[in-house]
Amino acid sequence: MFLGCHLTISKGYSNAAKAAISIGANTFQFFTRNPRGAKAKTLDMEDINEFEKILNEYKFGPLVAHAPYILNLASHKEDTWNLAKRVIKEDLERLENIPCPYFTFHPGNHLGKGIDYGINRIAQGLNEIITGNENTMILLETMSGKGTEIGYTFEQLKGIIDKVKYSELIGVCLDTCHIYSAGYDIVNELDNVLEEFDRIIGIDRLKAIHLNDSMKEFGSRKDRHEKIGKGTIGLEAILNVLNHPQLKDLPFILETPNELDGYREEIKLLISKSY
Template structure:
């Protein structure tokens, strides 16, 4: 039996939940990523249960893979300001409450920036937030995203993410989303030594914690700490790196989400390109 290739792109919520599904189908995808609210703000529309039920129905009929809800970029769970940390708590708590209406899916967030308070401070604040938000009955898996390490950004190394995970009580509700642009910009050579990078991830965090992949090429060289996404195959990672990633035995069964600087039609072309690179794809 051939493995299912679960791949999609970031989609707009402008036409509601059913619109997310329609955009994904248009892009030749079988999953998608989205923001529940303004990615650079805080506002979320009232939850439309009828629209949400329609999405669940369509995804089940089409055997879609898990969708991924991304937290707003404005959140900083380890800010030096209490009101900013409280804002992160309120938004994430509400997002996860909404995601629980869709059992078995994913919620991803950037760990934040410690603003010169130090990594130990950041670990305490982020883990404290997660210990308040996660609950035993929840069916959404919350993901910490690997980051490029610009400025005082947290998550630039597997060790930093492990420190957070170690302090979270409900570890079974927590996972990691690996962003290819971010870890390459952070200094992980996934172009020449993918096997070595994954071995390091496994030894520090454990591959069982890796739940999703953000597929992004990079505009900058390895170790640049810049975080500038590029279209697949048009950046410094190159097409062969992505062929290895989507076919790797430890990654191929994970869901892949594109965050490249393209519109829906451009994402369709990228999805088709990646499907052509997938071994034994039908």
């Protein structure tokens, strides 16, 4: 089982890995740069070399990098769209130097232009970014469907993937809070949801899980993460996801409203209840 949380790399990648170890994690997620901005620090290769040694020594599972929230690759505004393309391209180039196989991002918001427009815009952007030589896979995150978000149905994600030339470099990161809020009943019908995912997208494209409870009710189309076992999804359903034979070998990333101590307790709880 690869279980971890979102950690800051502001004090270096090696320190983030040490923080993960301190809370019992063997994977983690990190922002590639300021989550609310576009600035990125110069890579410290000495730190990254130390980081890689720690990952190998403690047998970490696959890590996940996360793009900043400000990106909107579905935007009709040229400045916004070009910024998203630039940041994603730069981050993919930076990740060639970091032992992290996955880069996830929120597909985008069509801002009233319509879902089809947004899907085409995202795919066009990815086709201008991806060369086919990257070692990092881009993961489209499943969304809750608030506002004009794209990516809250499996069909929408499939629509993007099908339009990307190097589609072998595109996968999916499934967020439990998001898909539950979007209307996929992972509490009562997890097997059916995964069968639908496999039929539409292909289960082999599912590469990472954001493991979150939800503050909001099923089908609410709201994105409000809750601590594990404290929300409308509940501990039992979260454990079913964690232990599902089609999912159990993936990296699971907690994005719950916690500090390190809270993540430590959640990791301890989930490991103790796993089978």
